[in-house]
Amino acid sequence: xxxxxxxxxxxxxxxxxxxxxxxxxxxxxxxxxxxxxxxxxxxxxxxxxxxxxxxxxxxxxxxxxxxxxxxxxxxxxxxxxxxxxxxxxxxxxxxxxxxxxxxxxxxxxxxxxxxxxxxxxxxxxxxxxxxxxxxxxxxxxxxxxxxxxxxxxxxxxxxxxxxxxxxxxxxxxxxxxxxxxxxxxxxxxxxxxxxxxxxxxxxxxxxxxxxxxxxxxxxxxxxxxxxxxxxxxxxxxxxxxxxxxxxxxxxxxxxxxxxxxxxxxxxxxxxxxxxxxxxxxxxxxxxxxxxxxxxxxxxxxxxxxxxxxxxxxxxxxxxxxxxxxxxxxxxxxxxxxxxxxxxxxxxxxxxxxxxxxxxxxxxxxxxxxxxxxxxxxxxxxxxxxx
Amino acid sequence: xxxxxxxxxxxxxxxxxxxxxxxxxxxxxxxxxxxxxxxxxxxxxxxxxxxxxxxxxxxxxxxxxxxxxxxxxxxxxxxxxxxxxxxxxxxxxxxxxxxxxxxxxxxxxxxxxxxxxxxxxxxxxxxxxxxxxxxxxxxxxxxxxxxxxxxxxxxxxxxxxxxxxxxxxxxxxxxxxxxxxxxxxxxxxxxxxxxxxxxxxxxxxxxxxxxxxxxxxxxxxxxxxxxxxxxxxxxxxxxxxxxxxxxxxxxxxxxxxxxxxxxxxxxxxxxxxxxxxxxxxxxxxxxxxxxxxxxxxxxxxxxxxxxxxxxxxxxxxxxxxxxxxxxxxxxxxxxxxx
Numbered sequence: 175x176x177x178x179x180x181x182x183x184x185x186x187x188x189x190x191x192x193x194x195x196x197x198x199x200x201x202x203x204x205x206x207x208x209x210x211x212x213x214x215x216x217x218x219x220x221x222x223x224x225x226x227x228x229x230x231x232x233x234x235x236x237x238x239x240x241x242x243x244x245x246x247x248x249x250x251x252x253x254x255x256x257x258x259x260x261x262x263x264x265x266x267x268x269x270x271x272x273x274x275x276x277x278x279x280x281x282x283x284x285x286x287x288x289x290x291x292x293x294x295x296x297x298x299x300x301x302x303x304x305x306x307x308x309x310x311x312x313x314x315x316x317x318x319x320x321x322x323x324x325x326x327x328x329x330x331x332x333x334x335x336x337x338x339x340x341x342x343x344x345x346x347x348x349x350x351x352x353x354x355x356x357x358x359x360x361x362x363x364x365x366x367x368x369x370x371x372x373x374x375x376x377x378x379x380x381x382x383x384x385x386x387x388x389x390x391x392x393x394x395x396x397x398x399x400x401x402x403x404x405x406x407x408x409x410x411x412x413x414x415x416x417x418x419x420x421x422x423x424x425x426x427x428x429x430x431x432x433x434x435x436x437x438x439x440x441x442x443x444x445x446x447x448x449x450x451x452x453x454x455x456x457x458x459x460x461x462x463x464x465x466x467x468x469x470x471x472x473x474x475x476x477x478x479x480x481x482x483x484x485x486x487x488x489x490x491x492x493x494x495x496x497x498x499x500x501x502x503x504x505x506x507x508x509x510x511x512x513x514x515x516x517x518x519x520x521x522x523x524x525x526x527x528x529x530x531x532x533x534x535x536x537x538x539x540x541x542x543x544x545x546x547x548x549x550x551x552x553x554x555x556x557x558x559x560x
Numbered sequence: 561x562x563x564x565x566x567x568x569x570x571x572x573x574x575x576x577x578x579x580x581x582x583x584x585x586x587x588x589x590x591x592x593x594x595x596x597x598x599x600x601x602x603x604x605x606x607x608x609x610x611x612x613x614x615x616x617x618x619x620x621x622x623x624x625x626x627x628x629x630x631x632x633x634x635x636x637x638x639x640x641x642x643x644x645x646x647x648x649x650x651x652x653x654x655x656x657x658x659x660x661x662x663x664x665x666x667x668x669x670x671x672x673x674x675x676x677x678x679x680x681x682x683x684x685x686x687x688x689x690x691x692x693x694x695x696x697x698x699x700x701x702x703x704x705x706x707x708x709x710x711x712x713x714x715x716x717x718x719x720x721x722x723x724x725x726x727x728x729x730x731x732x733x734x735x736x737x738x739x740x741x742x743x744x745x746x747x748x749x750x751x752x753x754x755x756x757x758x759x760x761x762x763x764x765x766x767x768x769x770x771x772x773x774x775x776x777x778x779x780x781x782x783x784x785x786x787x788x789x790x791x792x793x794x795x796x797x798x799x800x801x802x803x804x805x806x807x808x809x810x811x812x813x814x815x816x817x818x819x820x821x822x823x824x825x826x827x828x829x830x831x832x833x834x835x836x837x838x839x840x841x842x843x844x845x846x847x848x849x850x851x852x853x854x855x856x857x858x859x860x861x862x863x864x865x866x867x868x869x870x871x872x873x874x875x876x877x878x879x880x881x882x883x884x885x886x887x888x889x890x891x892x893x894x895x896x897x898x
Contacts, residue, residue, distance in 0.1 A: 269646075299678035310646065311678055315670050321636055322671070325643020332599065332625055332649070339643070351663075355636035362631055517681035518716055520739035521767070523814045 189389045192436045194406035195415060198464050200472025208403075210415040215479035221262060221410045222470050222480065223488045225254040228278035229467060230492035231287065234499045235277070235294070239445045243503050244294040248275040252408070252440035255466035256372045257342070258282055259413035259435075263368075263421045264340055271310045271323040271341035275372075279342060283307055287495070288502040297509045316347035320356035320369060327360070327367035327424070338424045340368040340417075346377025348394070349385045357432065361398040366424035369432045370417060372407060374439035379452040395432035407435025408466040411473075438464070511537060575758040581751040583725035584614045584690075586759050587732035588652060592622055595650065598736060601628045602637055602654035602690075611656055612692055612751055634664040638689065642671055645685045652736055658693040659702035665710070672741045673716030684739045688732070693721075694785040694835045696749035696882055698875040705872055706836035711743045712813045712845070719813040720766055721745040723787035725755040727763050727810060734766040745812075747785035769816035771823060775805035778892060779823040779830040781846060783809040786833040786883060793885040802892070812842060817853065820846075824854050831863040831892060833883050838866040860895040 195203055195212050202212060212218075232251050239247040250257055253275075261282045264270065272279050277290050285302045292301020293312070300311035310326075313319035323341035330337035347353055348371060360367050371391050375382055388394060395402025401423075403416045413435050420431035438461035442449045449458075474480035515530040578586070592598045600618060602610075606629035609616030619627040630637050634655055641651035655661035661668075668689070675683050695704030711719045718740045722728040728746070735742040764770050772787065773794050782790035787808045794804035805823050809816070824830045830850060832843040843864035850862055865883045873881050 298680060299674075300680075304646075304679055304682055311675070311683075315666060318639060318667060318671060321639025321667065322643035322646065324636075325640030325645075326647045327643070328640060329644040329647035329649045332644075333647075337647075352635055352639060352666075355631070355633045355639065358631055358633070359636045359640055513680075517677045517679075519718070520676065520681075520684050521718070524817070525814060 190404060192404050192406040193412050193416065194409045195411040196409050196469055196473050198469060200469050200476065202473065207412070210412065210419070212411055213414055215474070215477060217414070218411060218470060218474060219479055219484070221258055221414060222467070222474060223491070224258045224262065224282050225410060225467050225470070226488050227492045227495055228254050228258060228281055230496050231281050231499060232278055234496040235291070236441060236445070238500070238503065239294070244291065245296050246444045246446065247277070247294050248444050249439075249441035250275050250278050252461060252465070253372055253374055253435075253437045254278065255410035255413050255470075256370060256407045256435040256437055259410050259417050260340055260342060260368075260370045262414055263417040264338065265421075267308065267337055268421070269308045269310065269323070269326050269337065269339045271319040271326075271339060272312050273316075273319065273342055273344065273347075274312050274314050275344065276312065276342045280307070280309060280312070283309060285309065287499045288505055291499070291502055292508070295507060297507055317343060317350035317352040317356065320347075321352055321359065323367050323369075324356050324360045324363070324365050324430075327365040327430075328363050331364070331366055336425050338366045338368065338421050340370060340421065343369060343371045344377065345371060345373040345375065345382050345391060346380065346385055347371075348391050349377075357394070357398045357400070357430075360430035361400045364427075364429035366427075367430045368417060368420040368424055369430065371432065371434045373434050373436050374407075375437075376439050376443070376453075378443040378447060379449075381452075390434055392432060392434040398432075400430045400432060402432040402434065404434050404436070407437030408461075408464050408469065410466055410470055437466075573759045575756060577754050578725050578757050578759075579752050579754050580722070580725045580728045580746070581612055581614050583729040583755075583757065583759075584732055584746065585616055585618070587729045588615065588736070589618060589621065590760060591652075591733055591736040592618065592626060595736075597648060598650045598652060599626045599628075599644065600652045600654075601630045601641075603632055603656045604629060605654050610654060612748065614690070614692075614746075614751075615654070634660060634662075635667050638664040638667040638672060638687075641687050641689075642667065642675065642685055645687050646683055650686045650688075650736060652688045652690065655689060655691045657699075657703045658691055658705040658707050661689070661691050661707065664689075668711070668717070668743075669714050673714045675716075676740070677716060685741045686736075686739050687741045688735045688738075688744050689742070690732075690744045690746060692746045692748040692751075694747050694749060695872055695878050696785060696835075698878070699748075701872075701874065704878070706834065706867070708743075708745055708812055708834075709836060709840060709842045711745075712842055717741060717743055717813060718767070718811070719743045719745065720811045721747060721784035722810065723747065723750060723782075723784055723808050725753060726757055726761050727808075729757070729759060729761055730763040731766045731810065733760070738766070745784060749785050750788065753788075764810070767811045767814050767816070769807050769809045769811065769819040771805060771819065772808045773804070773806040775803040775827065777803045777827055777829065779805050779807060779820070779827045780888070781807045781809060781820060781830060781832040783812060783834065785835055789883060789885060789888070790833055793888045796885050797889060797892075800889070802889075815846070815849065817849065820850065821854055824850055825857045828857055828859040829892075829895065830858075831865055831888065833865045833888060835867050835882060837869045838864050839869045841866055863891050863895075865891045 289302035323339040327339040392402035392404040605615040847862040
């Protein structure tokens with residue numbers, strides 16, 4: 175028996191058309207787009223450049239992970255429009271609350287590849303300066319970071335600052351209780367926060383229709399008393415227009431907004447996932463043909479805003495970044511075992527000092543043994559030294 | 561009232577008889593007067609002043625900007641406090657009752673406790689989570705839990721529990737001033753305990769244990785609600801010719817090995833008393849670490865006198881659950897005394 179019984183009571187009207195400004199074929203949309211207008215060509219060119227560079231980084235890091243150089247890497251391939259539009263909507267003083275899938279958002283905000291990759295190389299859980307970049311650590315427990323964004327935005331409001339917080343969420347995360355609490359707190363407190371939900375249609379293997387029964391995630395905003403927008407998440411022009419408006423609205427006291435970008439996770443969840451068990455290559459091909467970068471490229475070329483020379487220049491920039499990313503792998507891993515004890519508490523603890531001293535002595539002993547010609551001790555199955 | 565406003569600094573108050581609830585109230589008030597970045601929110605902490613009235617009058621003094629009723633969602637309360645702390649505020653939040661803190665477990669364990677470590681010390685979270693805990697007040701189900709072991713098992717958290725009004729004031733002020741997140745466990749059966757105090761009072765540092773009553777035969781280790789029980793036991797034991805030293809731990813994490821170890825090496829016998837269930841409880845850690853460090857000073861195994869390994873009982877049955885002086889003395893009587 176399936177729990178997903180068809181209910182005669184609940185009406186699941188088909189989802190509306192997502193808001194878009196440039197269609198799948200790269201043509202500007204002529205019908206009404208909810209009052210949103212196409213960003214100017216220069217802005218679009220900037221977004222195009224950032225998407226191309228971000229994709230090259232993403233592809234490079236996925237390759238490094240397949241080579242076993244990184245522990246894991248959740249790819250955002252195909253989701254560049256959502257990621258880049260979100261970051262581009264923010265002022266330098268605003269805060270971003272990303273998840274593990276949003277490394278290209280970090281890159282676009284100026285975090286260096288070696289600092290992004292520190293966590294995926296296994297050096298430390300978060301490898302960049304959060305205050306320098308105004309980016310919270312990439313959150314792994316789903317939707318938890320949305321509450322942090324609401325809290326920071328509320329603090330900004332209490333201090334009468336103009337700082338806005340933006341958080342990136344996935345479609346699966348909207349099932350979590352923390353997503354509900356974040357939406358509700360934000361609305362009740364009228365926090366200057368923007369929720370950008372990247373609906374990439376899969377929570378690892380589980381499709382969205384097993385997460386929820388309503389038409390769109392954006393519809394949920396109505397229940398919280400905030401505006402919600404259902405946007406073509408592969409149309410960077412639309413994502414940028416809507417997200418920028420939401421950020422402006424937050425900054426001027428208008429409160430929170432929920433933006434849903436309908437997109438698709440082209441890659442596997444991570445390198446340890448096997449998507450062939452839950453979707454076909456044909457499914458993926460459909461979405462490859464809706465590629466956010468190609469679509470914008472077609473449009474920019476058609477209006478004469480992207481020359482071959484500019485395109486080559488952007489490609490060179492992306493290749494330089496890929497090379498720099500590969501070079502990161504030659505950097506020594508910054509993992510000092512004694513640092514394990516240094517940041518747990520602001521107030522030093524005698525018990526941790528003891529454990530630190532214990533590890534230091536153990537390391538010194540190992541080093542001394544390594545200095546001898548004899549091999550280091552090997553444990554037998556019984557645990558006694560061999 | 562804005563966060564930028566500078567309020568008058570705290571001056572001495574006239575001597576007064578204060579309950580623990582009133583002392584906690586004064587601690588929050590004085591901290592908020594001293595530091596405009598301290599904000600207070602939670603369920604019913606605004607105009608009502610909290611269900612135990614610990615935040616009474618603060619809404620009237622500091623206004624909606626700094627004292628606010630939040631939506632009824634504990635994960636949301638702790639999660640938003642974390643975001644506020646990243647932005648430079650010092651939130652003091654309330655979990656209305658011990659067992660109502662569990663929806664916030666993920667935010668506390670996965671973020672509050674770990675943020676400083678995962679950011680290599682860049683982000684400190686100076687947040688105080690006040691949790692009224694433990695029983696002995698005739699509370700209905702889910703209103704009498706002792707959940708300290710969960711928090712103490714989590715690296716990154718500081719866990720303290722005062723047993724009297726003076727400590728309540730002093731330790732809460734120190735907790736609010738601390739750059740580490742503090743789980744501040746208030747023994748609700750002691751909220752109405754009275755003491756003559758001249759505020760502001762400063763007692764021993766928050767992370768230390770104190771010897772409340774000196775003795776020579778047994779070290780009785782207690783915290784929060786069981787300190788009063790331990791003192792009553794010592795009084796009773798005197799009639800039987802047994803000299804009990806009572807230690808109020810005050811800080812559960814970190815544990816004050818120095819003070820407690822010194823007492824144990826003097827008496828050579830120790831027992832730990834708490835309301836929480838025994839199995840996997842805080843007393844197990846106390847007994848284990850004291851034994852490891854002081855084995856050759858021990859004349860007898862360290863005892864745990866605790867609640868039974870059952871869910872907290874309903875009001876008509878809680879008297880059978882809670883450790884009493886008689887039960888503690890009986891336990892001490894099981895040792896071989898030569």
